[in-house]
Amino acid sequence: SEYWRQITSQLKEVVKRKRSAIVFFKDEQDGQKYQESSYFKDFLKAQEHDGNFPNILSEEQTKEEKDHIIKKAGTSKQVTLTTAVFGRGTDFICHDKAVKEAHGVHIIQAFVSMDKSEEVQIMGRTARQGQEGTYCMILCQEDLGGFGTVEGNSREKYQQLKTARQNLQAEKFQKLQSSIDASESQDKLSRTYLDALVRGDRAEASRLYKDLCKLTARTAIFSNSVNHIVFCLDCSISMSADNRWADLQTAFQAFLSTRESSRDRVSVIIFNSQPTTVMELEDVATAKEKP
DSSP states (O other), X not given: OHHHHHHHHHHHHHHHTTOEEEXXXXXXXXXXXXXXXXXXXXXXXXXXXXXXXXXEOXXXXXXXXXXXXXXXXXXXXXXXXXXXXXXXXXXXXXXXXXXXXXXXXXXXXXXXXXXXXXXXXXXXXXXXGGOOEEEEEOOOGGGGGGGOOOOSSHHHHHHHHHHHHHHHHHHXXXXXXXXXXXXXXXXXXXXXXXXXXXXXXXXXXXXXXXXXXXXXXXXXXXXXXXXXXXXXXXXXXGGGGGGHHHHHHHHHHHHHXXXXXXXXXXXXXXXXXXXXXXXXXXXXXXXXXXX
């Protein structure tokens, strides 16, 4: 693809000028795809012919292996392929005079960082300690789908990506804040419900329980996949007084009503002198029909 060709073209130019290059991919899977491309294989053959072997820096390597590759990354004609995780805090120091005279280490970022700070960190792997260095971003068109239409020259495209990233981050933050607010509301309601139980205020506890069921149905406590909901119900002799068992059954049915559109499975265990499983992994509709 054009994506692989552009990366390889820059690597060839770096080697030709006796510089060094470090390519940062999003993850090892993307890095592996590039290594399997015909562009990299042709580049690899040319490098091996000259006695220069690209290095792969990965998390699975031992500390000694990583240290060796990191130290070698700044030497003349050296190409290093790695992932975003090494873009933070890894000290790629260049001591090679030839590389310094050729304007230092060249960094290629081959993906869009959703976090601006990650991009800045990767950029900072070159031009360290007052030395020269260069940075560029080469992106795959297929990876830009979530950023909308990106047009214009390189500078204009980057500004559009930057704006789209800010908007996506703001949307992500808003969803997170909404989730926090919902959790705080549920926590407050749960505590109020428990207080009512402790006081023995049946009317208030019943009202709060219904509110809690409704709130639970709206929040992320339950996922969109299949949930297994287990009820443990007290049917001892103490529940026969003041319609307690009838009230409990009403509350049970009220909760199930909030989950009618789900694919949840329901199990019920009742406790008297011994626990007894009276319902196991039934769908909500079936659970509502059973006494």
